[in-house]
Amino acid sequence: xxxxxxxxxxxxxxxxxxxxxxxxxxxxxxxxxxxxxxxxxxxxxxxxxxxxxxxxxxxxxxxxxxxxxxxxxxxxxxxxxxxxxxxxxxxxxxxxxxxxxxxxxxxxxxxxx
Amino acid sequence: xxxxxxxxxxxxxxxxxxxxxxxxxxxxxxxxxxxxxxxxxxxxxxxxxxxxxxxxxxxxxxxxxxxxxxxxxxxxxxxxxxxxxxxxxxxxxxxxxxxxxxxxxxxxxxxx
Numbered sequence: 613x614x615x616x617x618x619x620x621x622x623x624x625x626x627x628x629x630x631x632x633x634x635x636x637x638x639x640x641x642x643x644x645x646x647x648x649x650x651x652x653x654x655x656x657x658x659x660x661x662x663x664x665x666x667x668x669x670x671x672x673x674x675x676x677x678x679x680x681x682x683x684x685x686x687x688x689x690x691x692x693x694x695x696x697x698x699x700x701x702x703x704x705x706x707x708x709x710x711x712x713x714x715x716x717x718x719x720x721x722x723x724x725x
Numbered sequence: 726x727x728x729x730x731x732x733x734x735x736x737x738x739x740x741x742x743x744x745x746x747x748x749x750x751x752x753x754x755x756x757x758x759x760x761x762x763x764x765x766x767x768x769x770x771x772x773x774x775x776x777x778x779x780x781x782x783x784x785x786x787x788x789x790x791x792x793x794x795x796x797x798x799x800x801x802x803x804x805x806x807x808x809x810x811x812x813x814x815x816x817x818x819x820x821x822x823x824x825x826x827x828x829x830x831x832x833x834x835x836x837x
Contacts, residue, residue: 642823643823645824647827653829654830655827657826708823712816715770718766
């Protein structure tokens with residue numbers, strides 16, 4: 613079974629802090645994604661990566677950056693956390709060999725105070 | 726770009742059948758996915774359609790009409806555990822074709 617893990621289930625940070633969210637997948641998938649999910653807005657794509665050291669902006673990249681130094685790991689960075697970044701963050705991975713079906717991690721609920 | 730619409734909420738009775746609709750507008754369709762998401766959990770894959778017609782998988786079926794930009798997810802013999810949000814997602818042809826664009830989800834409540 614594909615396993616996507618995220619470093620924390622719950623995280624509380626203060627405004628202005630730099631925040632790192634880590635995601636690891638164990639299926640050698642080429643593609644990895646970061647989403648945020650908010651009530652009434654659904655899943656929105658922040659960034660994605662289709663290869664090591666490659667990244668592409670999604671629909672809402674402002675205030676975020678990403679890093680992919682190894683194939684299995686994709687990190688989301690909030691350079692200076694703000695209260696409007698309080699959200700559920702979901703990581704996913706996919707492969708062309710599985711019709712690009714996306715497998716999701718359990719999510720990190722981030723609260724910025 | 727894409728526009729994906731699905732109802733916000735639905736309620737159905739245990740043992741019944743429910744149909745959740747999804748309409749989309751896209752410049753280059755390349756597949757439609759349905760995901761299930763229980764409250765507080767990650768989405769999990771249910772079905773994938775790229776050609777017109779019905780795909781059946783146990784109690785769940787998904788239908789696609791590309792000419793109408795329309796899909797539905799059919800859940801039969803509803804169980805209480807089917808209470809969840811159901812997300813429709815569309816993939817487009819072209820650069821970044823591994824991206825999915827998600828609808829806002831339909832929250833299904835199954836009542837006794």
